[in-house]
Amino acid sequence: MTTPARTGAPTLARTRDQLDQALVPARRAVVMTMGALHAGHLALVREARARAEQVVVTIFVNPLQFGAGEDLDRYPRDLDGDLALLTAADLLGEGDVVFAPTPEVVYPDGDPVVRVSAGVIGTVHEGAVRPGHLDGVLTVVLKLLHLTGPDVALFGRKDVQQLVAVTRMVRDLDVPVEVVGVPTVRDADGLALSSRNAYLSDDERVRALALSRSLAAGRDAAAAGGTPDDVRAATRAVLDAAGVETDDLALVDPTTFADLDGRPAGGTAVLAVAGRVGATRLIDNSDVRWA
């Protein structure tokens, strides 16, 4: 089935008032991003389009989720490029909204005194390497959910710990929204799309392929009947051989992010890796199944 071309352009809202005026009483989906959009984000917007009449895409580099010394200042920002990509993809039209606020609009009183805690999910793995990161994510996600009032919110499975934390927040705090995880989009050679791939030199990009290869090695080890430790060892061996400086390697329960000692009760676990290729920190993950 071919989809008819969309008419008109989405409303660009820079303030809360502009956003309020653009929201209409219709089934609404939100895709939250930090900009530097790529095909992975478009997959989220496509899924949003299929699930709602009004689609809101937020573009906001959230200072609260960056730690000291992280890449907040050099994080790529290109609102015009993002709008051009969204227009070219023909996924948004009249009635849809791109909300691109400044930090002053999102945090009018400066850094919030009261924040959301990701609890134990925020202290393990990505949370241990980036203390406070997931609390900063959940705080802005909850604010953006309040501001945009969606029926459904789409998040990429690439940031799997973030997805688990958001899902848990919505459940634990009775936030009236459906959270949907969308599969990771990859280049043909397996590299997971990420805004941070823009930092990689040609050589580093080749080395970065070790992340997806390491996950394949982990999957193979599980399929061959290996223990969780066998899976971790097979994964790490590929990263080490490629000279990736591994920050984190998690083989965890898919709903709690708790480390696995034995085979998972449901037969499926999440294998997640994070590592530095040159100065760039990349993450990737995959489901791992035991027969």
Ligand code: PAF
């Ligand atoms: O995944 C991201 O891009 C960010 O963490 C999010 C969800 C937009 C919150 O700032």
